[in-house]
Amino acid sequence: MSQVAYQPSMLDVTDAPPSLGPLSGQLRRHPLSHGAWVDHLPGWVHGSDQVLDVLLRDVPWRAERRTMYDTEVDVPRLLCWYGTGRPLPHPVLLTAREALTQHYADELGEPFVTAGMCLYRDGRDSVTWHGDTQGRSAHIDTMVAIVSFGSPRQLLLRPRGGGTSLRFPLGHGDLVVMGGSCQRTWEHAIPKTTRPVGSRVSVQFRPTGVA
Secondary structure (H helix, E strand, O other): OOOOOOOOOOOOOOOOOOEEOOOOOOOEEEEOOOOEEEEEEOOOEEOHHHHHHHHHHHOOOEOOEEEEOOEEEEOOOEEEEEOOOOOOOOHHHHHHHHHHHHHOHHHHOOOOOEEEEEEEOOOOOOEEEEOOOOEHHHOOOOOEEEEEEEOOEEEEEEEOOOOOOEEEEEOOOOEEEEEEOHHHHEEEEEOOOOOOOOOEEEEEEEOOOEO
16 A cells, blocks of 8 residues: 555644543533434544554555445445454554443443454545444444544534434544444444545444444
């Protein structure tokens, strides 16, 4: 893969190893309709641009093609999947997954075990409206926790079928957790933008059987 440029955060420049802030008392919950909710915590990962540098360099990013309306098209982002037991490319990601498992133990009742990763190279990369409903999340409440690295992009959420959307700018170490019925009753997207933006990596932690 060619070298991908990104824009460092002037608010997150540090020589210290990357670390996590606290979750308890810091996450802000946004109740949605139909039993869905979203937790949001900006800047959870300190030194996040150090992590981004490792992800851009060491993750085996791949391009995919998918069939849409009988035509095969490029997926507008690069992807990598870390299944159960596969070592993660940076130790702070393992720490983050363990911290999220511990924090949400009472609500989720099971650990986060996988890590899907998406690389949005610039404003032309995107993901359309969807819910993570391949697997158990099509039938039961669950959680998907997303940690973002790099230039902020807008995460949009709206009720399934349309409606007023919410937006969360996610970049430099920000955390968002979609829970309850969110994957079934709401949709989310990362729209394209004509603004000049650097690279962003989204790391999505999920329980087993959720994709």
